[in-house]
Structure formats: structure tokens, C-alpha cells
Amino acid sequence: MSPLEERLGRPSGFGAPERTATHARGPRILFADGQWRLCATSGLWNANMGCGNQRIAEAVGKVLIDHSYLSLFRSAHAPAINAAQALLGVCGEDHYDQVLFTTSGGSANDAAMKTARQ
Structure with missing residues (x-):
């Protein structure tokens, strides 16, 4: 060594x-x-x-x-709405019309798979 x-x-x-x-x-x-x-x-x-x-x-x-701490569980709050609008503005509202917030990477993957199945 x-x-x-x-x-x-x-x-x-x-x-x-x-x-x-x-x-x-x-x-x-x-x-x-x-x-x-x-x-x-x-x-x-x-x-x-x-x-x-x-x-x-x-x-x-x-x-x-x-x-x-403002939860997104069954309700919205102004910072989340502002963030979603900013994100849609960058990504282009002609391609996307909604933002889905999740609480973790695993939750995001789960939501993506469920959305793809739909």
C-alpha cells in the first residue's frame, strides 16, 4: 500500500x-x-x-x-401556479398545456408511466 x-x-x-x-x-x-x-x-x-x-x-x-410548506395534495398554491406558468412559457404552450408536480424522482417516474399508459 x-x-x-x-x-x-x-x-x-x-x-x-x-x-x-x-x-x-x-x-x-x-x-x-x-x-x-x-x-x-x-x-x-x-x-x-x-x-x-x-x-x-x-x-x-x-x-x-x-x-x-405548502402541499400540492388536492389543492394549489401561488408558487406552484407561478412555476407551472413559467415552465409552460419556456417549453411552449403549443406543445404542453399542463404541469404535473410530484414529490420525488420515484413518484415522477410512476406518474410518467401512468401517463404513458393512458
Whole structure:
């Protein structure tokens, strides 16, 4: 084993300072060993604008205060209606006339399969 592998322990290195993130700003991650590194894995939907984006944090914070949790179960609410209208505006109302909101990826897949069967 290499010295790095010995320090990291198991092959995954889970919990090693070199692989334990403590903070993130923009495209960089601070690890427990004190090193800032460029994040090359932030392809997830929630990180493509960079970590710690102040404008996004403020917008999310406002929504959490104004609309803490509004269910779409058998009722609508203004943020969902506004989001649906914006989405239809981007996708083109000539192609789509409805938006179906779901609560998870599994639920979305289930809804897509049921819709396709119809």
C-alpha cells in the first residue's frame, strides 16, 4: 500500500481529512486537511450555480419564510401556479398545456408511466 492509502485506511478513504469536506464556496471545497480544492463533481442540479451562492440562499430563505410548506395534495398554491406558468412559457404552450408536480424522482417516474399508459 502507498503512504496515502495507509493514511486513508479503507480504499474509499471515508472520513479521512483529505476527503472530508467542511465548507464550500463557489466552485471550491474546503477539506478538513485545510486544503481548498476545485470541485469537479458538482454536476448535481443543486450545485451547478456554485456552492454558497448568496442570491440562491436568499431566495430559498425567503420562500421558506413565506411558504414554509405548502402541499400540492388536492389543492394549489401561488408558487406552484407561478412555476407551472413559467415552465409552460419556456417549453411552449403549443406543445404542453399542463404541469404535473410530484414529490420525488420515484413518484415522477410512476406518474410518467401512468401517463404513458393512458
